Amino acid sequence: MSKLVSSIKEAITQMGLRDGMTISFHHHLRNGDFVLNMVMDAIAEMGIRDLTVNASSIFDVHEPLIGHIQNGVVTGLECNYMGGKVGRAICEGLMEKPVIFRTHGGRPSDMEKGTSHIDVAFIAAPTADPMGNCTGKYGKSACGSMGYAFADAMNADKVVVITDNLVPYPLVDYSISEIYVDAVVEVEQIGNPAGIVSGTTKITRDPVGLKMADYAARVIDASGLLKDGFSFQTGAGGATLAAAKYIKDIMLQKNIKGSYGMGGITAYMVDMLQAGCFEALLDVQCFDLDAVESIRTNPKHMEVTATHYAGVSGKSAGVDNLDVVLLGATQVDVDFNVNVHTDSNGYIMGGSGGHSDTAAGAKLAIIIAPLTRARLPLVVDHCLCTSTPGSTIDVVVTQRGIAVNTKYGKNQELKEKLLAARLPVCEIEDLKRMAEELAGVPKATAPQGRVVAQVLYRDGTLLDTIKAVK
Amino acid sequence: MRRSMLFIPGNTPNLLMNADVLGADSIILDLEDAVSPAEKDAARILVRSALRSLGYKGCEVIVRINPIETDFWKKDLDEVIPLRPGMIMPTKVSCADDVRTVSDYIAQVEERCGMEKNTVRLIPLIETAMGVENAFAIASADPRVAAIFLGGEDLTADLRCKRTKEGNEIFYARCRMVNAARAAGVDVYDTPFTDVDDIDGLYKDAAFAKSLGFTGKASISPRHVAGINEVFSPTQADIDYAHEVMETIRMAKAQGKGVVSLRGKMIDAPIVTRARQVIEMEKAIFGGTEDDE
Numbered sequence: 125m126s127k128l129v130s131s132i133k134e135a136i137t138q139m140g141l142r143d144g145m146t147i148s149f150h151h152h153l154r155n156g157d158f159v160l161n162m163v164m165d166a167i168a169e170m171g172i173r174d175l176t177v178n179a180s181s182i183f184d185v186h187e188p189l190i191g192h193i194q195n196g197v198v199t200g201l202e203c204n205y206m207g208g209k210v211g212r213a214i215c216e217g218l219m220e221k222p223v224i225f226r227t228h229g230g231r232p233s234d235m236e237k238g239t240s241h242i243d244v245a246f247i248a249a250p251t252a253d254p255m256g257n258c259t260g261k262y263g264k265s266a267c268g269s270m271g272y273a274f275a276d277a278m279n280a281d282k283v284v285v286i287t288d289n290l291v292p293y294p295l296v297d298y299s300i301s302e303i304y305v306d307a308v309v310e311v312e313q314i315g316n317p318a319g320i321v322s323g324t325t326k327i328t329r330d331p332v333g334l335k336m337a338d339y340a341a342r343v344i345d346a347s348g349l350l351k352d353g354f355s356f357q358t359g360a361g362g363a364t365l366a367a368a369k370y371i372k373d374i375m376l377q378k379n380i381k382g383s384y385g386m387g388g389i390t391a392y393m394v395d396m397l398q399a400g401c402f403e404a405l406l407d408v409q410c411f412d413l414d415a416v417e418s419i420r421t422n423p424k425h426m427e428v429t430a431t432h433y434a435g436v437s438g439k440s441a442g443v444d445n446l447d448v449v450l451l452g453a454t455q456v457d458v459d460f461n462v463n464v465h466t467d468s469n470g471y472i473m474g475g476s477g478g479h480s481d482t483a484a485g486a487k488l489a490i491i492i493a494p495l496t497r498a499r500l501p502l503v504v505d506h507c508l509c510t511s512t513p514g515s516t517i518d519v520v521v522t523q524r525g526i527a528v529n530t531k532y533g534k535n536q537e538l539k540e541k542l543l544a545a546r547l548p549v550c551e552i553e554d555l556k557r558m559a560e561e562l563a564g565v566p567k568a569t570a571p572q573g574r575v576v577a578q579v580l581y582r583d584g585t586l587l588d589t590i591k592a593v594k
Numbered sequence: 595m596r597r598s599m600l601f602i603p604g605n606t607p608n609l610l611m612n613a614d615v616l617g618a619d620s621i622i623l624d625l626e627d628a629v630s631p632a633e634k635d636a637a638r639i640l641v642r643s644a645l646r647s648l649g650y651k652g653c654e655v656i657v658r659i660n661p662i663e664t665d666f667w668k669k670d671l672d673e674v675i676p677l678r679p680g681m682i683m684p685t686k687v688s689c690a691d692d693v694r695t696v697s698d699y700i701a702q703v704e705e706r707c708g709m710e711k712n713t714v715r716l717i718p719l720i721e722t723a724m725g726v727e728n729a730f731a732i733a734s735a736d737p738r739v740a741a742i743f744l745g746g747e748d749l750t751a752d753l754r755c756k757r758t759k760e761g762n763e764i765f766y767a768r769c770r771m772v773n774a775a776r777a778a779g780v781d782v783y784d785t786p787f788t789d790v791d792d793i794d795g796l797y798k799d800a801a802f803a804k805s806l807g808f809t810g811k812a813s814i815s816p817r818h819v820a821g822i823n824e825v826f827s828p829t830q831a832d833i834d835y836a837h838e839v840m841e842t843i844r845m846a847k848a849q850g851k852g853v854v855s856l857r858g859k860m861i862d863a864p865i866v867t868r869a870r871q872v873i874e875m876e877k878a879i880f881g882g883t884e885d886d887e
Contacts (some may be wrong), residue, residue, distance in 0.1 A: 331609070331612070331616050331816035331817070332608065332612045332615070332616075334816070334817070335612075335615055335616060335617075335816075496611070523612055523615045524615055561647075562611060562647070562648065
């Protein structure tokens with residue numbers, strides 16, 4: 125028996141895809157992904173219309189989606205993150221139906237709870253066998269972890285695996301099992317390796333970024349959480365990576381043995397694992413080649429599903445035991461609500477990803493961001509979009525001051541610890557004032573058009589809406 | 595407190611906006627070598643606006659102006675003096691007259707703007723063989739002079755030798771500068787360590803400068819500031835000893851003793867002076883004021 129079919133179109137026909145259905149994609153190939161565009165082009169040529177695309181993330185490489193939306197092939201869009209190109213078109217009124225934004229934890233959980241139904245999942249797989257066992261660890265398009273794709277495979281009615289590295293059955297070290305897979309398609313290339321993972325992720329050399337990183341590391345050290353058993357997540361941004369390096373230095377200096385590092389994994393987290401800072405890495409997504417190599421070879425570097433990472437439908441998740449997470453922000457308001465969906469003009473250029481999941485789970489959720497960007501203050505009265513509720517944020521670190529969130533009846537003790545550590549603790553209103561003194565008070569820009577996107581919290585409730593800019 | 599002195603190119607808005615958060619005791623907003631001739635006007639406007647609107651609380655502000663042989667230095671002073679920077683750094687200063695020329699022009703600008711006289715101080719940059727030979731004359735040329743600063747890169751060009759990490763070629767200049775400054779009663783800064791990535795080398799170079807008597811050291815990279823501050827700060831042992839000295843003196847006075855000793859060593863005036871300096875630095879570093887960031 126073999127599940128191999130001759131082409132993507134053949135798979136689409138066999139899966140019974142028809143007008144009005146929902147299809148899904150994962151984003152492990154990031155900005156190097158060919159699969160979403162290949163499948164959508166095939167669907168468009170076959171004359172199927174009125175589809176909802178549920179992709180864990182939309183990148184700029186997916187710009188051709190705009191044409192499919194204009195032509196009525198796609199009428200619904202759901203994702204956890206959206207790059208600026210499609211985001212801008214959405215904010216200019218491209219689509220009738222609002223985009224639905226979820227979180228990395230909310231998306232799989234909504235699938236598992238049945239509130240988000242997938243008819244056909246198309247799973248890009250860097251290596252697969254003819255029965256559909258597949259993995260991201262091997263192959264010319266290797267992406268490492270395939271954490272976000274598990275929920276699609278397990279919950280969609282039909283599952284198509286698309287690979288550019290077909291190996292004989294059985295694939296030994298598989299991630300997603302054949303038991304979920306209906307069809308396998310071999311194609312020449314599922315993605316551009318240069319866009320899938322970075323060669324290396326680099327620590328910032330920007331002195332302001334390093335200053336913020338230094339403060340963030342000192343906040344973590346002073347919080348009392350940096351001790352044996354420490355668990356930690358950080359993003360791939362230059363300043364957060366620098367903070368991770370400083371944390372590593374402190375851990376090695378004080379001989380602290382952490383428990384686990386989690387999230388999108390970079391070379392720096394791998395380095396911390398190898399240096400003995402952590403017992404394990406829980407990896408939902410690899411960001412660079414070192415991370416891919418590590419997940420392939422080091423048993424302590426574990427692939428986890430998005431539900432295991434951050435979901436709310438399981439009995440527990442990795443985020444629930446997280447001590448500290450370092451997060452970014454485009455805007456923070458005086459109630460500590462954080463915007464990572466839009467830029468300061470209201471155009472979509474991001475999304476929650478795991479932002480609100482980790483902030484909700486971590487004991488200490490730290491926002492690290494410069495006080496001003498391109499002459500605009502970070503701290504505002506009201507965020508243009510609330511991506512992560514202020515009640516789940518504990519500290520905002522900027523280069524000019526550190527605001528501790530005591531507004532929700534918590535963190536008083538933390539504030540005292542940071543003051544005792546001689547850190548420049550101030551109120552969030554002080555940060556706003558300092559930024560406005562430097563950059564002036566910006567002209568208010570609140571988009572007033574119709575609702576073009578709904579932002580769902582990790583439990584599926586409506587957190588905010590995004591309005592059309594034009 | 596003058597341990598670290600960080601160069602900020604006058605044509606980099608993002609660095610200018612954040613110059614005071616990078617940990618340096620003093621910042622040098624540079625209108626000279628960091629800025630190409632075509633950008634002199636733009637940098638001058640940027641530095642002027644930065645001085646006007648950013649405040650730079652908690653660190654000493656120095657503006658490095660162009661050499662007096664150029665057409666730029668008077669324009670530089672016209673723009674920045676009304677905004678009362680702490681110090682002006684004249685460049686390629688080779689003799690006392692160079693200092694007086696700049697000082698006189700600053701006085702004119704101060705008068706023109708109705709400013710109190712002699713509020714702006716000077717830190718001449720000595721970076722020629724002639725300048726080194728005239729270091730004492732320069733350091734004592736004018737009441738505005740608060741410190742002198744050795745520029746090793748231009749100096750070695752003038753000496754026709756190679757600038758090395760070991761710095762043997764500037765050893766004479768370093769010693770002469772320290773002696774001249776101390777004789778004139780002003781501070782003295784060492785030349786920057788220019789290998790940005792060599793942090794160990796920076797520590798060594800700074801420690802050597804400190805051992806010769808320099809007040810502090812300049813830096814062209816924010817990444818060197820923490821190391822310089824560390825080297826030029828008193829150690830905990832220094833601080834503890836200084837307190838012990840002061841306590842011994844206090845007790846001796848209370849007991850009416852004239853001569854006292856600590857750990858078998860007589861405490862004389864220089865030891866007390868040194869202890870006071872250490873305690874002053876301790877207060878400046880750890881004093882708990884708002885400015886100690």
